Amino acid sequence: MTSKMTSEEIREAFLSYFESQGHLRMASGSLIPVGDPTLLLTNAGMVPFKAFFSGESEPPRKRLVSSQKSFRTPDIDEVGDTTHLTLFEMMGNFSFGDYFKEDAIKFALEFLDTRLGLPKEMFNIAVHDSDNEAVELWLQAGIPKEKIFRFGDEHNWWGPAGDEGPCGPNTELFYDFGDDRGCGKSDCGPNCEYEMNAQGEVCDRFVELWNLVFMQFYHNLDGTRTPLPAPGVDTGLGLERAVVILQGVSTIYETDLFQPMINKAQELTGKKWGSDRDTSYAIATIAEHGRSSTFLIADGVIPGNEGRGYVLRRVIRRAIRHGRKLGLDEPFLGELVKVTIDKMGGIFPELRNNQEFILNVIKLEEERFQQAFENGYSLLTDALVDTKTLSGEVMFRLWDTYGFPVEMTQEIAEEQGVAVDMDGFAKEMAAQRERGRASSLTGGDRAKIRVYEGLGVEATRFQGYEQVTGSSPVIGLITSDEAVDKVTEGQDIEIVLLDTPFYAEGGGQVGDAGEVSAPNGELTINDTADRMMCAMAHAIGNVT
Numbered sequence: 001m002t003s004k005m006t007s008e009e010i011r012e013a014f015l016s017y018f019e020s021q022g023h024l025r026m027a028s029g030s031l032i033p034v035g036d037p038t039l040l041l042t043n044a045g046m047v048p049f050k051a052f053f054s055g056e057s058e059p060p061r062k063r064l065v066s067s068q069k070s071f072r073t074p075d076i077d078e079v080g081d082t083t084h085l086t087l088f089e090m091m092g093n094f095s096f097g098d099y100f101k102e103d104a105i106k107f108a109l110e111f112l113d114t115r116l117g118l119p120k121e122m123f124n125i126a127v128h129d130s131d132n133e134a135v136e137l138w139l140q141a142g143i144p145k146e147k148i149f150r151f152g153d154e155h156n157w158w159g160p161a162g163d164e165g166p167c168g169p170n171t172e173l174f175y176d177f178g179d180d181r182g183c184g185k186s187d188c189g190p191n192c193e194y195e196m197n198a199q200g201e202v203c204d205r206f207v208e209l210w211n212l213v214f215m216q217f218y219h220n221l222d223g224t225r226t227p228l229p230a231p232g233v234d235t236g237l238g239l240e241r242a243v244v245i246l247q248g249v250s251t252i253y254e255t256d257l258f259q260p261m262i263n264k265a266q267e268l269t270g271k272k273w274g275s276d277r278d279t280s281y282a283i284a285t286i287a288e289h290g291r292s293s294t295f296l297i298a299d300g301v302i303p304g305n306e307g308r309g310y311v312l313r314r315v316i317r318r319a320i321r322h323g324r325k326l327g328l329d330e331p332f333l334g335e336l337v338k339v340t341i342d343k344m345g346g347i348f349p350e351l352r353n354n355q356e357f358i359l360n361v362i363k364l365e366e367e368r369f370q371q372a373f374e375n376g377y378s379l380l381t382d383a384l385v386d387t388k389t390l391s392g393e394v395m396f397r398l399w400d401t402y403g404f405p406v407e408m409t410q411e412i413a414e415e416q417g418v419a420v421d422m423d424g425f426a427k428e429m430a431a432q433r434e435r436g437r438a439s440s441l442t443g444g445d446r447a448k449i450r451v452y453e454g455l456g457v458e459a460t461r462f463q464g465y466e467q468v469t470g471s472s473p474v475i476g477l478i479t480s481d482e483a484v485d486k487v488t489e490g491q492d493i494e495i496v497l498l499d500t501p502f503y504a505e506g507g508g509q510v511g512d513a514g515e516v517s518a519p520n521g522e523l524t525i526n527d528t529a530d531r532m533m534c535a536m537a538h539a540i541g542n543v544t
């Protein structure tokens with residue numbers, strides 16, 4: 001039973017074990033945190049339950065269990081190696097003022113032993129150095145003293161998720177992969193970060209499998225901590241790590257969770273994961289980013305230049321770049337979307353329900369970037385020749401004109417051993433903002449804004465993810481900064497629509513072109529401007 005459980009069986013074993021211990025099974029919450037402006041994306045299982053810990057609202061039961069989709073951004077540029085992921089599932093059991101340390105420890109050991117076949121002998125334990133109670137409980141549970149390690153806040157204090165929220169000391173179970181995987185040093189143990197080789201790979205004999213957090217405080221925005229009305233338990237067991245251990249493989253990409261995406265990436269590129277380092281890296285990146293962008297879009301994130309939209313854009317564009325490395329120069333991520341939905345749509349119905357929308361968003365973003373990539377990449381390659389540091393000016397041009405996320409430029413430069421001038425880039429960005437502010441003060445723009453305001457439209461609704469044609473009421477026709485009722489043949493005008501499939505890309509990239517037909521005339525759309533999504537048009541015939 002233990003060696004070959006599937007990922008579905010492992011997830012189900014977790015949820016049903018905790019149900020049998022009185023927990024209510026909850027569906028995964030959205031990756032977009034609800035009512036939590038301090039957090040970009042859901043990054044842990046407890047995020048949807050923050051208000052239950054703080055006492056702001058009542059949980060449906062004092063014991064809950066879930067497998068929560070989670071997204072972490074700090075390591076995006078590391079994805080492709082064998083350990084980092086953006087999207088992962090965190091399985092967790094939660095107590096809101098019900099059981100505390102003793103039962104949390106008891107449940108963890110019992111579940112691992114009886115349901116996964118991983119007895120306590122396979123684990124080492126980390127505890128917060130102030131938590132004598134937890135040490136005592138682990139000893140009582142049969143963990144020998146020499147396998148219990150104490151650490152400070154850096155390792156064993158958890159939270160808050162976001163700028164405020166519940167937090168507390170934690171204790172972690174580290175799975176021991178055994179001697180042959182470790183550094184062999186006599187003091188090797190949990191959190192061993194001994195550098196094993198010149199590539200900077202560190203000892204990974206002990207892998208953190210499960211984190212038990214004892215939520216005792218609320219961390220306030222001003223930095224102070226208030227004791228929680230009722231202390232509770234929040235735990236996080238990484239599904240992907242459990243799957244690696246139970247399927248007896250070394251990396252997540254060899255598990256059943258990732259095989260369909262890896263196979264698809266191999267089929268598309270004709271290259272094999274595992275053949276050499278660069279190929280494996282690119283295949284894994286395509287597989288991982290294809291999966292995680294599917295989940296982001298299913299929850300309503302769309303590519304953009306800020307916040308969550310920028311995270312998604314980075315992930316998609318990074319996947320495209322790795323696809324290019326392996327010879328993919330046509331849109332391909334839709335294929336990864338489909339296998340992700342096949343594999344995971346049963347557990348996460350939002351994937352199936354939004355399949356068409358996800359495919360459209362991915363396709364549009366890919367088409368836009370595929371074109372710009374070619375030119376941007378050759379500019380960058382030229383700029384990297386014979387230089388030690390890439391200038392902020394080139395990085396800015398790549399961002400502004402070719403849509404290269406700055407982190408991606410940095411990653412490419414560093415691959416070639418070239419440093420980047422981030423300060424110079426920041427200065428260019430600041431100068432652009434300044435230019436934006438200055439130009440918005442010109443009389444012409446003020447007049448235009450007045451016209452837009454007079455039209456009473458706040459923002460045109462973009463429909464291009466669902467369709468490339470559409471119909472809409474005309475909100476306004478503008479000539480020479482005046483709203484007019486009618487334009488005549490041959491005039492160059494602006495048209496403002498309520499709904500539009502015309503995409504207005506900012507940052508130097510051109511907006512969409514196309515045609516608009518009205519009952520009594522036609523317009524050729526030459527360009528679509530960012531603000532208000534208005535379109536620059538040339539009238540063919542009179543339009544009213």
Ligand code: SER
Nearest residue numbers: 044046211234235236
């Ligand atoms: N919130 C804790 C973590 O993210 C436990 O779930 O590790």
